[in-house]
Amino acid sequence: xxxxxxxxxxxxxxxxxxxxxITIQVLGICSALAITAELKASIVMSIAxxxxxxxxxxxxxxxxxxxxxxxxxxxxxxxxxxxxIIVDLVLKAFAYxxxxxxxxxxxxxxxxxxxxxxxxxFALANGPxxxxxxxxxxxxxxxxxxxxxxxxxxxxxxxxLLGFKVLGDPIEKTGVYAFGYENNGFMLLAPMALITVGIxxxxxxxxxxxxxxxx
Amino acid sequence: xxxxxxxxxSIFIDNMVFATFLGMCSYLAxxxxxxxxxxxxxxxxxxxxxxxxxxxxxxxYILQEGALSWLGEEYAAYDLSFLSFIxxxxxxxxxxxxxxxxxxxxxxxxYNSLGxxxxxxxxxxxxxxxxxxxxxxxxxxxxxxxxxxVSSGIGFFLAILTIAAIREKIRYSNIPAPLRGLGITFIxxxxxxxxxxxxxxxxxxxxxxxxKEETSRVIPSKNNTIEVSKEEASKLANNExxxxx
Numbered sequence: 001x002x003x004x005x006x007x008x009x010x011x012x013x014x015x016x017x018x019x020x021x022i023t024i025q026v027l028g029i030c031s032a033l034a035i036t037a038e039l040k041a042s043i044v045m046s047i048a049x050x051x052x053x054x055x056x057x058x059x060x061x062x063x064x065x066x067x068x069x070x071x072x073x074x075x076x077x078x079x080x081x082x083x084x085i086i087v088d089l090v091l092k093a094f095a096y097x098x099x100x101x102x103x104x105x106x107x108x109x110x111x112x113x114x115x116x117x118x119x120x121x122f123a124l125a126n127g128p129x130x131x132x133x134x135x136x137x138x139x140x141x142x143x144x145x146x147x148x149x150x151x152x153x154x155x156x157x158x159x160x161l162l163g164f165k166v167l168g169d170p171i172e173k174t175g176v177y178a179f180g181y182e183n184n185g186f187m188l189l190a191p192m193a194l195i196t197v198g199i200x201x202x203x204x205x206x207x208x209x210x211x212x213x214x215x
Numbered sequence: 216x217x218x219x220x221x222x223x224x225s226i227f228i229d230n231m232v233f234a235t236f237l238g239m240c241s242y243l244a245x246x247x248x249x250x251x252x253x254x255x256x257x258x259x260x261x262x263x264x265x266x267x268x269x270x271x272x273x274x275x276y277i278l279q280e281g282a283l284s285w286l287g288e289e290y291a292a293y294d295l296s297f298l299s300f301i302x303x304x305x306x307x308x309x310x311x312x313x314x315x316x317x318x319x320x321x322x323x324x325x326y327n328s329l330g331x332x333x334x335x336x337x338x339x340x341x342x343x344x345x346x347x348x349x350x351x352x353x354x355x356x357x358x359x360x361x362x363x364x365v366s367s368g369i370g371f372f373l374a375i376l377t378i379a380a381i382r383e384k385i386r387y388s389n390i391p392a393p394l395r396g397l398g399i400t401f402i403x404x405x406x407x408x409x410x411x412x413x414x415x416x417x418x419x420x421x422x423x424x425x426x427k428e429e430t431s432r433v434i435p436s437k438n439n440t441i442e443v444s445k446e447e448a449s450k451l452a453n454n455e456x457x458x459x460x
Contacts, residue, residue: 029239030340074308081301104347111340113240191408198401205393
């Protein structure tokens with residue numbers, strides 16, 4: 001990372017832990033939870049958000065001096081919507097099955113609060129390069145949580161990772177299944193995503209006590 | 216009958232917050248007090264009742280494949296559905312602005328209670344999600360779309376109201392320090408979502424032909440719930456067609 005100054009590096013490392021968009025800033029939860037039943041979907045979603053956020057932050061930052069403040073929300077929405085359409089069409093063309101799994105949640109990147117939040121809080125006030133780095137950093141912070149949740153849900157829920165049977169075969173009773181282990185199908189259902197994120201928050205805040213809320 | 220079915224289905228079974236996680240951001244951010252939660256919930260119902268039917272019209276007459284055929288034969292082959300994201304979000308953003316102006320002018324009291332929440336709503340995932348689900352579930356007619364908008368809004372209202380009430384009470388409980396605030400809210404929401412899953416059996420009663428699908432949704436399978444419910448929606452649409460025929 002010799003290319004980046006210390007200040008810029010902080011823009012990337014901060015959102016990864018102490019200022020994580022999901023667990024600390026409470027942004028972008030909507031699309032984060034529904035698609036994490038499989039690791040693959042989480043990774044693809046993270047890449048999509050990374051793309052939209054990096055370029056979106058860059059675009060908004062380039063236009064920041066010519067956008068009239070009164071209509072900035074609509075301008076921001078249009079920029080994001082355009083980028084999301086590109087992502088959606090690329091997914092449909094090269095990974096049709098996956099785009100079915102993600103269904104409307106690709107479209108919902110538009111209203112992902114992380115993106116709007118970073119536009120408002122950072123891109124409108126900072127230069128293009130720093131905004132781009134900030135966008136990438138926050139998208140990576142989002143990706144970390146998504147991948148952790150996706151990892152545990154797929155591992156515990158179906159005993160696979162990215163579709164590979166890492167725990168053995170549940171039907172032929174090989175691997176850990178030979179000892180009587182069963183898949184916890186509950187992990188695949190929607191509510192467990194919330195509880196998993198709750199537990200991540202718990203772990204994170206007990207390691208870093210300065211993040212604890214008063215109430 | 217299908218109206219009643221859709222109404223209860225969108226409130227309880229496909230609840231915006233608990234089944235599809237839409238609108239989580241504002242759900243978590245604005246649920247600290249019951250009064251503000253009620254304000255946001257009402258605003259969501261209001262906006263969804265307007266935007267979902269409007270986007271349905273857009274979808275039917277402009278965006279869908281062959282939707283432009285009312286313009287003439289030569290337009291019948293156009294498929295503008297790739298534009299739906301941008302059209303939907305533009306409609307929502309402008310409608311929110313418009314509603315804000317109208318309400319401010321004609322009902323200042325309502326504006327005072329809804330006012331600060333209206334701009335928030337433009338970026339609420341529940342609103343755009345409502346329109347996108349309306350499109351992907353192929354809601355059949357305008358009045359059904361209106362019904363879907365209102366009932367999904369009510370579902371969101373119900374969710375945010377209950378979590379706000381719980382959060383007001385939980386302040387008096389002794390929660391492990393790192394879980395305080397956000398963490399416990401996540402876990403409670405998860406538990407509430409499990410509770411709401413039990414409503415999944417609601418549509419199976421009687422002599423409905425779709426009993427099998429409903430029970431299969433309870434069994435955890437690799438398909439996530441959204442896919443299953445989409446299948447159901449298309450099956451429902453087929454049933455409706457049969458009934459009409």
